[in-house]
Amino acid sequence: MPAAPTLIQAESVFREYRLGETVIRAVDDVSLTVEKGEFLALLGSSGSGKSTLLSIMAGLDRPTSGAIRVRDRNLAELEPDELARYRRETVGMVFQSFNLLPRMTLEENVELPLRLAEVDRHDRESRVAEALARVRLGARRRHRPSELSGGEQQRGALARALVNRPAILFADEPTGNLDSVNGEQILLLLREFQDSLGMTIIMVTHERPLAQKFANRIALLSDGRLVSDGA
Amino acid sequence: MKTRDLSELAVRNLREAVLRNSLTTLGVAVGVASLVAMLSLGVGLQTLASQRLTRSGLFDAVFVTSQRNFRGPRPPAPADSAPKKESRSLDEDARQQLSGLPNVTEVYPQIRFVTEVRYAGKSETTSVLGLPDSSRSSGTFEGMTGTYFSSPTADEAILQIEFAKVLTDQPPSLVGKDLTLRFAERAALSKEHGRDSFFPESMMDSATPGGISIVPREKTLRIVGVIESDPSAGIGGFGGARVYLPLKIAEQLHVAQPDDLQAFLSGNPAKPSYMALTVRVHSPKDVPQVEAAIKQMGFATFSLLDATKSLRLVFTVFDLFLGLFGSLALTVASLGIINTLVMAILERRREIGILKALGATDRDVRSLFFAEAGAMGLFGGFFGVALAWLIGSALTWGTTIYLHRQNLPGVKISYIPWWLAVGAVVFAIAVSLLAGLYPAARAARLNPVEALRYE
Numbered sequence: 152m153p154a155a156p157t158l159i160q161a162e163s164v165f166r167e168y169r170l171g172e173t174v175i176r177a178v179d180d181v182s183l184t185v186e187k188g189e190f191l192a193l194l195g196s197s198g199s200g201k202s203t204l205l206s207i208m209a210g211l212d213r214p215t216s217g218a219i220r221v222r223d224r225n226l227a228e229l230e231p232d233e234l235a236r237y238r239r240e241t242v243g244m245v246f247q248s249f250n251l252l253p254r255m256t257l258e259e260n261v262e263l264p265l266r267l268a269e270v271d272r273h274d275r276e277s278r279v280a281e282a283l284a285r286v287r288l289g290a291r292r293r294h295r296p297s298e299l300s301g302g303e304q305q306r307g308a309l310a311r312a313l314v315n316r317p318a319i320l321f322a323d324e325p326t327g328n329l330d331s332v333n334g335e336q337i338l339l340l341l342r343e344f345q346d347s348l349g350m351t352i353i354m355v356t357h358e359r360p361l362a363q364k365f366a367n368r369i370a371l372l373s374d375g376r377l378v379s380d381g382a
Numbered sequence: 383m384k385t386r387d388l389s390e391l392a393v394r395n396l397r398e399a400v401l402r403n404s405l406t407t408l409g410v411a412v413g414v415a416s417l418v419a420m421l422s423l424g425v426g427l428q429t430l431a432s433q434r435l436t437r438s439g440l441f442d443a444v445f446v447t448s449q450r451n452f453r454g455p456r457p458p459a460p461a462d463s464a465p466k467k468e469s470r471s472l473d474e475d476a477r478q479q480l481s482g483l484p485n486v487t488e489v490y491p492q493i494r495f496v497t498e499v500r501y502a503g504k505s506e507t508t509s510v511l512g513l514p515d516s517s518r519s520s521g522t523f524e525g526m527t528g529t530y531f532s533s534p535t536a537d538e539a540i541l542q543i544e545f546a547k548v549l550t551d552q553p554p555s556l557v558g559k560d561l562t563l564r565f566a567e568r569a570a571l572s573k574e575h576g577r578d579s580f581f582p583e584s585m586m587d588s589a590t591p592g593g594i595s596i597v598p599r600e601k602t603l604r605i606v607g608v609i610e611s612d613p614s615a616g617i618g619g620f621g622g623a624r625v626y627l628p629l630k631i632a633e634q635l636h637v638a639q640p641d642d643l644q645a646f647l648s649g650n651p652a653k654p655s656y657m658a659l660t661v662r663v664h665s666p667k668d669v670p671q672v673e674a675a676i677k678q679m680g681f682a683t684f685s686l687l688d689a690t691k692s693l694r695l696v697f698t699v700f701d702l703f704l705g706l707f708g709s710l711a712l713t714v715a716s717l718g719i720i721n722t723l724v725m726a727i728l729e730r731r732r733e734i735g736i737l738k739a740l741g742a743t744d745r746d747v748r749s750l751f752f753a754e755a756g757a758m759g760l761f762g763g764f765f766g767v768a769l770a771w772l773i774g775s776a777l778t779w780g781t782t783i784y785l786h787r788q789n790l791p792g793v794k795i796s797y798i799p800w801w802l803a804v805g806a807v808v809f810a811i812a813v814s815l816l817a818g819l820y821p822a823a824r825a826a827r828l829n830p831v832e833a834l835r836y837e
Contacts, residue, residue: 211738211739211831212831231743232743239741252736267741269384269387
């Protein structure tokens with residue numbers, strides 16, 4: 152079976168923060184590759200740098216040094232508008248705290264990336280309906296986030312992440328605020344997207360059992376360094 | 383992001399913090415209202431003054447005299463001066479010619495004479511002036527006791543109150559009574575008649591006219607009004623008359639005028655010339671052109687155009703100061719917008735982070751805040767103009783009530799022209815966008831990772 156093409160390549164990535172005179176190195180010389188269609192779990196304890204690495208790969212942050220290549224383009228060298236375009240067109244994101252806008256209905260929240268991408272108004276409706284159907288929330292589309300359970304909110308966030316049909320889905324502790332049943336449901340959905348849509352999934356978690364159960368590959372980080380990388 | 387989507391999001395955001403945004407918008411509205419109310423007061427007073435002055439006949443009139451008129455000793459003309467136009471007689475032909483000039487609405491003679499007035503056994507000498515029918519709409523006769531002349535040919539008179547007081551202690555009681563004018567009528571004599579008279583034969587050649595006769599006459603007029611102001615200033619020329627009659631009646635009296643002697647000597651006493659003519663034009667701005675044309679015809683002219691220029695300057699400075707005071711309120715309002723939007727950034731930091739994570743550019747975020755500031759300016763501008771209109775109406779209403787109590791006609795002291803209304807809304811939007819510059823730039827600069835961390 153031929154090897155899947157490399158989608159993301161991190162090369163000696165450093166990310167440092169300055170707190171007064173102190174320099175904190177959140178990511179310390181990390182190099183790794185992610186293949187297309189892979190489900191990678193970034194595992195590590197709190198403060199290990201896994202979320203920072205995820206933010207850099209998602210184009211939300213820039214490395215202090217090193218390169219992040221996605222489809223042969225170095226994210227570290229992209230202009231702010233190009234980076235925004237990368238986030239809009241290539242990437243979908245889900246967060247631990249769901250991050251749905253409270254004053255919008257679920258449907259409007261899911262529609263938001265389509266508005267930003269200037270998708271035609273007529274296409275939006277069908278794409279929102281399709282995304283909500285995938286996460287089985289079609290019936291709750293007119294509800295506001297405060298009227299949904301935690302699991303439903305995270306499923307709504309998943310629908311928002313995939314409505315733009317991204318190539319890569321980044322999930323930052325997607326089960327962190329959920330009970331085990333809802334957490335498993337979310338991860339099952341991620342697997343479903345990976346299998347049916349061919350999506351590449353990179354998930355940050357500190358729960359090793361879940362990572363082992365759902366991810367194809369686990370990269371372990373500690374103090375900003377990549378300490379192990381394997382299935 | 384498309385403009386429509388941006389607008390929808392902006393309106394949605396404004397609706398979410400409805401109380402605070404409404405108060406900020408109200409601040410803009412109050413600022414705009416104070417600015418517009420001040421300027422509308424300036425415009426209203428200026429319009430009122432212009433209308434009154436225009437109607438007074440002072441600023442849309444050119445007073446024409448013949449250059450032949452005796453004006454006393456003059457310095458000799460400089461040697462290099464251009465040769466003067468031939469001086470012409472200000473007669474009926476000249477009047478017709480002046481009427482035909484472009485932008486001229488009316489040409490009428492100044493018929494003014496000294497006469498004896500008899501009333502209830504009293505006999506007083508005073509000055510009489512003929513008023514053209516157009517003086518009816520000059521506004522001068524508003525609030526007068528009695529009425530204006532019933533027709534341009536009515537045998538009626540209006541008295542100036544000072545003269546009326548000479549005739550009676552109760553001037554209003556004069557309305558409806560009759561008075562008699564005794565005056566000197568001028569009549570042209572035929573050539574034959576002239577030969578029969580005292581002119582020596584040697585003076586009478588074929589070109590010599592017959593002459594003129596001056597006959598004492600009487601005319602009875604019904605007093606229809608008593609006026610406190612002096613309508614003879616402006617409409618009639620230079621003021622000072624005490625009895626007013628319709629111009630046509632005054633013309634029909636053929637009262638002997640100082641120029642009659644000149645007409646007699648010029649050889650045509652049957653064709654009298656006028657002492658002065660008043661030429662009314664469409665608007666004060668037509669005065670220079672008409673005045674130049676009349677000078678070209680060989681007449682002397684006088685107008686009060688320079689006075690209107692000074693008046694315009696005074697009102698421009700007045701408007702400037704009113705505008706400055708009004709702008710202070712708008713400045714305070716724009717500080718309110720800045721405060722509201724900066725607070726919104728703090729509150730919506732996480733939202734900005736989410737938008738950026740979903741692919742919003744810095745420009746999208748900046749535009750969103752800009753649109754919100756602009757919307758506050760738009761609504762504030764509209765409400766402000768409406769509020770200013772209400773304030774102006776209240777001022778006009780209050781002033782009118784006060785004036786009515788003083789037996790004076792009401793006036794519209796506040797006026798919002800369309801350009802002021804549109805300009806105020808545009809200005810409110812511009813000021814709001816300016817106020818939104820800093821908050822919008824600050825929101826756009828937010829780091830999405832830090833913004834997402836914000837609880």
